[in-house]
Amino acid sequence: MEVLDLRGEKCPDTFVYTKIKAEEMGYSGGGRLKVIVDYPPAVESIPRSLAEEGRGYKVLEVKHLGGRTYEIYIEVPAFEE
Amino acid sequence: MERIRAYFGSRYHLVGVKLFREIPEGYPTPAKPGKFCEFVRRAAMGEVILMRAEDEECHQSLIALGFQEPRFVDLQPRIEPANTKAVLIAPVEKVEDPDVVLMIATPRQVMEAAAMLHGIEAKFAGEIAVCGEVIAQPIKTQKANVTFLCGGARMFADYKDSEVILGAPPEVFRELEARVKALEKSCGALCGCRTSDLPQHVVQVFSELGFERGIDYFFGRVDSQNVRIYLNKDTEGRVKYITVHLPIRGEVEPPPGFEARRRGAWTDLYATFKDGEGFELATGRGVKELIQELVEKVRGG
Amino acid sequence: MNLNEIKRYSRQLILPDFGTKEQGRLKRARVAVTGAGGLGCPISTYLTLAGVGEIHIIDFDRVELSNLNRQFLYTPGDAGRQKAEVAAKRLGEINPEIKVEAITEKITYDNAFELLKGYDAIVDGTDNFAVRYAVNDAAVVNRVPLFHGAALMYEGRAMSIIPRETACFRCVFPEPPPAGMIPTCREAGILGSVVGIVGAIQASEAIRYLAGLEIGLKNRLLIINADEMRFEKVRIARSSECTACGERFVPKPVEEVCAVAEEVEE
Numbered sequence: 001m002e003v004l005d006l007r008g009e010k011c012p013d014t015f016v017y018t019k020i021k022a023e024e025m026g027y028s029g030g031g032r033l034k035v036i037v038d039y040p041p042a043v044e045s046i047p048r049s050l051a052e053e054g055r056g057y058k059v060l061e062v063k064h065l066g067g068r069t070y071e072i073y074i075e076v077p078a079f080e081e
Numbered sequence: 082m083e084r085i086r087a088y089f090g091s092r093y094h095l096v097g098v099k100l101f102r103e104i105p106e107g108y109p110t111p112a113k114p115g116k117f118c119e120f121v122r123r124a125a126m127g128e129v130i131l132m133r134a135e136d137e138e139c140h141q142s143l144i145a146l147g148f149q150e151p152r153f154v155d156l157q158p159r160i161e162p163a164n165t166k167a168v169l170i171a172p173v174e175k176v177e178d179p180d181v182v183l184m185i186a187t188p189r190q191v192m193e194a195a196a197m198l199h200g201i202e203a204k205f206a207g208e209i210a211v212c213g214e215v216i217a218q219p220i221k222t223q224k225a226n227v228t229f230l231c232g233g234a235r236m237f238a239d240y241k242d243s244e245v246i247l248g249a250p251p252e253v254f255r256e257l258e259a260r261v262k263a264l265e266k267s268c269g270a271l272c273g274c275r276t277s278d279l280p281q282h283v284v285q286v287f288s289e290l291g292f293e294r295g296i297d298y299f300f301g302r303v304d305s306q307n308v309r310i311y312l313n314k315d316t317e318g319r320v321k322y323i324t325v326h327l328p329i330r331g332e333v334e335p336p337p338g339f340e341a342r343r344r345g346a347w348t349d350l351y352a353t354f355k356d357g358e359g360f361e362l363a364t365g366r367g368v369k370e371l372i373q374e375l376v377e378k379v380r381g382g
Numbered sequence: 383m384n385l386n387e388i389k390r391y392s393r394q395l396i397l398p399d400f401g402t403k404e405q406g407r408l409k410r411a412r413v414a415v416t417g418a419g420g421l422g423c424p425i426s427t428y429l430t431l432a433g434v435g436e437i438h439i440i441d442f443d444r445v446e447l448s449n450l451n452r453q454f455l456y457t458p459g460d461a462g463r464q465k466a467e468v469a470a471k472r473l474g475e476i477n478p479e480i481k482v483e484a485i486t487e488k489i490t491y492d493n494a495f496e497l498l499k500g501y502d503a504i505v506d507g508t509d510n511f512a513v514r515y516a517v518n519d520a521a522v523v524n525r526v527p528l529f530h531g532a533a534l535m536y537e538g539r540a541m542s543i544i545p546r547e548t549a550c551f552r553c554v555f556p557e558p559p560p561a562g563m564i565p566t567c568r569e570a571g572i573l574g575s576v577v578g579i580v581g582a583i584q585a586s587e588a589i590r591y592l593a594g595l596e597i598g599l600k601n602r603l604l605i606i607n608a609d610e611m612r613f614e615k616v617r618i619a620r621s622s623e624c625t626a627c628g629e630r631f632v633p634k635p636v637e638e639v640c641a642v643a644e645e646v647e648e
Binding site: 004005013016017020021023024027 | 388403
């Protein structure tokens with residue numbers, strides 16, 4: 001599983017970086033991505049931005065680790081090219 | 082609420098925001114999607130915008146304004162339950178019965194507003210700012226709030242570093258307007274232009290009349306009467322108004338054309354005049370005569 | 383990409399026609415920059431910033447104070463040092479995610495074909511005709527796309543050469559100008575910002591080409607007049623008589639036009 005530690009980042013960087021990483025993973029066979037944020041609005045905006053891409057990203061789970069820290073688990077499909 | 086805009090000398094309109102549970106007819110929608118904070122700024126420049134869910138690019142905003150429920154985190158402040166279908170964002174004169182009124186302002190302007198309102202309790206976090214802190218929050222608490230914007234607003238909607246937003250239910254702004262009107266009439270210390278800000282030729286007019294400079298007024302004696310003069314600028318920054326204060330000892334009824342304000346054992350009789358109406362600030366013509374006339378009136382002459 | 387690369391390139395990755403695939407192509411590209419002077423500095427810098435994976439800077443000159451009105455990679459303390467080496471070191475610090483190497487060799491018609499082999503692109507920053515023609519011919523023979531530029535006083539030129547597909551430098555200019563007709567920077571002068579414009583244009587064309595995007599200067603000569611800020615695109619075409627890319631390749635080395643002997647600073 002790939003991990004993207006975006007603690008300390010705020011919107012819009014949180015979903016911009018997640019989109020970039022997810023796209024890269026999609027082009028190299030897909031896989032699972034764990035994104036760690038400590039900025040609550042990102043927990044709502046990341047799943048929505050990924051859905052907007054229309055590439056079949058799936059949010060599997062969101063874990064609240066306490067305080068303002070959350071983990072978002074994403075399934076990235078392999079893109080057909 | 083135009084008096085507020087003129088008084089603060091702001092080039093921005095006050096913005097009225099109204100939430101709808103059904104999409105109303107007859108309002109223009111944006112040509113392409115944008116962000117709520119961006120639409121607010123455009124409305125402050127005069128545009129009328131009806132924003133629907135598909136016009137909003139920012140996810141936080143959709144939650145804060147009540148278009149969508151959050152799925153994972155209960156982000157606050159937000160409009161709940163989420164039954165918003167459209168938001169009207171326009172100059173306040175064009176919004177009938179707005180839910181919130183917004184004023185894009187500098188910290189100094191907010192300071193003045195806060196003083197007039199006898200205090201504002203601000204709650205801000207630099208997140209979900211325009212949509213949350215000055216829309217959802219004032220709607221929930223029915224009180225004013227100040228937002229220092231958020232990264233998204235400053236990055237995408239082009240707000241300057243010096244800008245913040247004051248948001249409040251319309252009653253609060255009506256109260257603000259009443260205070261502004263009262264102040265304008267009396268031209269208190271808060272609204273006299275600093276004499277150091279005045280053009281040199283205007284300062285000269287008064288010094289030639291024997292007046293001395295205070296911080297925001299001129300003072301002197303005309304026909305043995307103490308006189309204080311306050312000058313005010315219009316919204317374009319030009320010196321436009323002159324208010325003459327004549328302090329009289331005791332409790333005095335104002336003669337016609339004057340207002341009165343008690344100050345301890347004194348009464349300030351004052352009247353405001355507009356440049357060009359009987360006198361000219363640029364040349365000084367007629368200023369002395371105007372003051373003498375006022376002193377005579379007050380003396381009962 | 384690691385998180386540093388994602389952050390570093392994030393502002394270009396959100397461009398509509400530029401994504402991780404394009405960035406990946408840049409990372410895998412190997413580019414030669416001929417010259418580390420007025421054109422070479424902006425060219426190599428922009429390639430570095432964009433994330434081209436391997437950049438070779440070829441220059442045998444040393445830094446002189448008179449370079450410093452335009453060659454922004456160098457400081458007064460670098461005077462006397464090899465430009466290519468200083469540039470490579472500085473660019474390596476600016477972007478540690480890529481590799482920048484210095485090749486301190488003088489390009490001649492004899493060694494150009496060997497030196498400029500195996501690259502995905504060549505971006506030409508040379509300032510004299512002899513080397514320019516050598517680079518052009520080598521690029522054409524080795525089938526390496528060449529991004530040409532030139533600047534003097536307030537005039538600049540740029541064109542993008544895809545060997546055997548578009549016009550090459552020699553198709554447009556089969557012969558160098560007569561000796562003494564075109565002055566050098568030493569004689570005529572050049573403003574840093576003007577040569578910067580040209581170098582940035584060359585780099586933009588190269589970057590877009592390497593990323594797999596459409597470019598604007600194929601069979602077009604861009605003429606820039608920087609005193610009036612006039613930009614003109616002139617149509618050019620491949621010539622079947624061109625000694626480089628025409629029907630038959632004819633090696634045609636060009637003599638050094640500059641009559642001023644190279645000053646070697648001790």
